[in-house]
Amino acid sequence: MSILQVKKLTKHFGSRTAVNAIDLQIEAGQVFGLLGPNGSGKTTTLAMLLGVLRPSAGDFTWFDQPASAESRKRIGAILETPCFYPYLTATDNLKAVAEIKGCSYNRIDITLKEVGLLDRKYDKFQTYSLGMKQRLAIASALLADPQVLILDEPTNGLDPAGIVEIREIIQKIAQTGKTIILASHLLSEVQKVCSHFAVLKAGRLLHQGSIHDIEQEKTTIEVGASNMILLRETLDQLKGIRNILQDGDFYRLEVEHEVTTEYIMQHLHAKGITPSHLLKKQGNLEQQFLKILADNE
Numbered sequence: 059m060s061i062l063q064v065k066k067l068t069k070h071f072g073s074r075t076a077v078n079a080i081d082l083q084i085e086a087g088q089v090f091g092l093l094g095p096n097g098s099g100k101t102t103t104l105a106m107l108l109g110v111l112r113p114s115a116g117d118f119t120w121f122d123q124p125a126s127a128e129s130r131k132r133i134g135a136i137l138e139t140p141c142f143y144p145y146l147t148a149t150d151n152l153k154a155v156a157e158i159k160g161c162s163y164n165r166i167d168i169t170l171k172e173v174g175l176l177d178r179k180y181d182k183f184q185t186y187s188l189g190m191k192q193r194l195a196i197a198s199a200l201l202a203d204p205q206v207l208i209l210d211e212p213t214n215g216l217d218p219a220g221i222v223e224i225r226e227i228i229q230k231i232a233q234t235g236k237t238i239i240l241a242s243h244l245l246s247e248v249q250k251v252c253s254h255f256a257v258l259k260a261g262r263l264l265h266q267g268s269i270h271d272i273e274q275e276k277t278t279i280e281v282g283a284s285n286m287i288l289l290r291e292t293l294d295q296l297k298g299i300r301n302i303l304q305d306g307d308f309y310r311l312e313v314e315h316e317v318t319t320e321y322i323m324q325h326l327h328a329k330g331i332t333p334s335h336l337l338k339k340q341g342n343l344e345q346q347f348l349k350i351l352a353d354n355e
């Protein structure tokens with residue numbers, strides 16, 4: 059089932075175009091990363107998709123139907139950190155959220171467990187760390203057991219341990235079959251948790267695809283030396299090299315991910331070869347992201 063179809067979605071703020079005719083397709087079960095630098099239009103896009111902002115042009119469907127109050131109930135979202143009562147416990151705060159959303163209190167312990175806060179449920183919100191506050195926000199978004207969870211920059215401001223916790227929670231939630239859409243400017247985060255992603259820059263959609271495709275990108279090492287024949291003979295004997303192609307005055311090696319330039323260097327040294335050129339090129343999202351941004355300058 060298609061979860062979200064977006065067509066030519068646009069938002070102008072006065073003369074500024076924050077979101078410029080973007081198209082998106084998100085399918086059930088995907089963990090979808092909306093990736094882009096600050097000010098690229100991620101929050102504005104999510105706000106339109108959640109009915110918080112009215113689009114200037116374009117449209118979208120949720121669950122193959124025009125957006126409605128009904129479809130909105132199937133989506134749990136955190137656009138901004140929700141306001142919790144500092145002097146109330148996590149449980150009492152979630153009771154207040156349950157009242158607003160009209161859902162059963164039975165879900166409170168289930169969601170607190172999902173975000174790893176069950177043993178702190180009677181602690182006051184004001185005693186929570188930033189990471190715990192963010193996890194409680196996720197619990198509140200999960201309270202009505204939505205099909206889709208939307209998170210805007212979920213690891214913002216967290217320390218490395220807090221970031222890992224949020225990542226693990228997102229992965230666990232994804233395993234339950236929910237579709238997750240998260241906006242982030244952190245490439246590594248998107249690469250670690252997302253199955254699919256789109257890149258926004260200055261309100262435009264530059265790329266949409268699966269993380270898998272990018273990870274399948276070949277890792278290559280370029281190596282050149284004055285004696286290309288001896289270099290070739292040496293490279294032919296090395297393990298971990300899948301393919302060797304000559305490209306001008308160097309060879310382009312398709313290698314296993316683990317093969318390092320140090321490994322190549324050691325073997326060349328043993329044969330008395332000093333490389334004139336040695337460069338590893340990894341097909342990871344960061345390079346793709348930078349390339350996508352550069353290609354669209």
Ligand SMILES: Nc1ncnc2c1ncn2[C@@H]1O[C@H](COP(=O)(O)OP(=O)(O)OP(=O)(O)O)[C@@H](O)[C@H]1O
Binds near residue numbers: 102
């Ligand atoms: N209410 C508003 N009025 C005027 N301009 C706005 C408004 N909201 C956002 N913008 C502008 O729209 C553009 C996109 O902002 P948006 O917050 O959607 O980007 P973002 O990718 O979410 O960035 P960040 O990661 O910094 O939150 C920016 O230039 C921003 O200044």
